[in-house]
Amino acid sequence: MNKTAIEALQTRVEDSEQRMNYQEDYNRRNNIRTSGLNESPNGETWEQTANLVSTLLGDKLQLPPMKIERAHRVRSSGSSAPRTIVVRFEHFQDREAAMRNARKLKGTGIYFNENLCPASQEKVKNQLPLMKQAQSERKIAYFKYTRFTIKEQTARPPVSGAPSGDRADSTSAVAGGDGVSDGGELSHEAGRVAAAVEAFSGVRAGTVVAGDGGVVPSGMARAGSGGGESGDDTSANREVTTGGGEETGVSQQKLNRSLRVRKKK
Numbered sequence: 001m002n003k004t005a006i007e008a009l010q011t012r013v014e015d016s017e018q019r020m021n022y023q024e025d026y027n028r029r030n031n032i033r034t035s036g037l038n039e040s041p042n043g044e045t046w047e048q049t050a051n052l053v054s055t056l057l058g059d060k061l062q063l064p065p066m067k068i069e070r071a072h073r074v075r076s077s078g079s080s081a082p083r084t085i086v087v088r089f090e091h092f093q094d095r096e097a098a099m100r101n102a103r104k105l106k107g108t109g110i111y112f113n114e115n116l117c118p119a120s121q122e123k124v125k126n127q128l129p130l131m132k133q134a135q136s137e138r139k140i141a142y143f144k145y146t147r148f149t150i151k152e153q154t155a156r157p158p159v160s161g162a163p164s165g166d167r168a169d170s171t172s173a174v175a176g177g178d179g180v181s182d183g184g185e186l187s188h189e190a191g192r193v194a195a196a197v198e199a200f201s202g203v204r205a206g207t208v209v210a211g212d213g214g215v216v217p218s219g220m221a222r223a224g225s226g227g228g229e230s231g232d233d234t235s236a237n238r239e240v241t242t243g244g245g246e247e248t249g250v251s252q253q254k255l256n257r258s259l260r261v262r263k264k265k
Contacts, residue, residue, distance in 0.1 A: 017119070021117050021119045021120060024117040025116055025117050025120055025145070028115045028116065028117070029092060029095075030069070030088055030089045030090070030091075030092050030095050031086055031087065031088050031089075031095070031115035032086075032087045032089070032095060032098060032099065032112050032113070032114075032115060033084050033085070033086055033087075033112070033113040033114070033115045034053060034056075034084065034085040034086075034087055034110065034111070034112055034113075035081075035082070035084045035085070035110070035111045035113070036081075036082065036108070036109045036110035036111055037052055037053070037056065037082055037085060037110060038082055039073065039082040039083060044073070046070060046071060046072045049071045049072060049073060049085055050068045050070070050071040050087075052071075052085075053068060053071050053085060053087050054066070054068060056110070057098060060104060060105060060108065060110075061098065061101040061102070061104050061105070062101070062104070063094075063097055063098065063101060066089060066090075066091070066094040066097075066098070067089070067090035067091065067094065068087060068088070068089060068090065069088040069089065069090045070087075070088045071085055071086070071087045071088070072085065072086060073085050073086075074086060086115055098112065099112060114145060116145070116146070120145070120146045123146040124143060124146055124148075127143075127148045130148060130150070131143070131148060134150045139151065
């Protein structure tokens with residue numbers, strides 16, 4: 001078998017693996033991984049576990065009753081902490097509502113994470129150092145599934161002759177691996193942060209929506225950062241997203257042309 005044939009086979013295998021990973025993630029789209037919920041020392045039935053989750057959704061998140069198809073705890077990793085619960089909602093809209101309201105769990109020690117396949121979890125795990133570095137530099141950093149985005153506040157250039165409140169466009173840049181940042185507010189307010197990595201690596205990652213002010217959705221200021229939403233008059237967002245090789249956003253050259261046109265007016 002020649003080199004070309006081997007490379008063709010490798011490409012087919014990689015494509016097949018990507019399709020399988022996508023399908024597995026899609027099949028988990030109604031799922032959430034919940035960690036931090038106390039576990040009965042005498043064991044639990046799946047009905048008791050589902051009732052624990054339902055109580056959490058109603059009491060802590062103030063959500064109406066939701067149909068939970070199943071809720072069970074994963075295998076113990078040898079830690080003394082309560083085992084993670086995988087929750088499957090009957091309706092995707094209910095799952096979305098739970099993720100949007102998960103910010104109310106801040107300070108409780110309870111976390112909601114995406115339930116991704118092992119390959120996707122590995123992608124998130126490999127990008128965790130980038131997120132930690134961005135947070136140490138007081139930048140906004142978050143995951144959306146396996147896509148990691150960094151947003152930093154940059155000063156907006158003054159616009160000569162522009163009416164009060166007029167602002168220059170924000171600039172964005174995209175770099176890296178699997179996707180392109182949409183630049184808008186995430187439908188999952190807690191970052192829809194992909195992760196559930198702790199089951200495989202012992203590292204809590206992904207949508208760390210409670211207890212960590214560093215992971216926030218697009219358009220929201222990181223807790224304690226002094227930054228503003230996308231409507232803030234004093235700063236603009238510069239995005240760098242890993243997860244795709246495609247570029248999007250307003251280039252600096254286009255921004256400069258826009259400023260010159262405004263100045264002439």
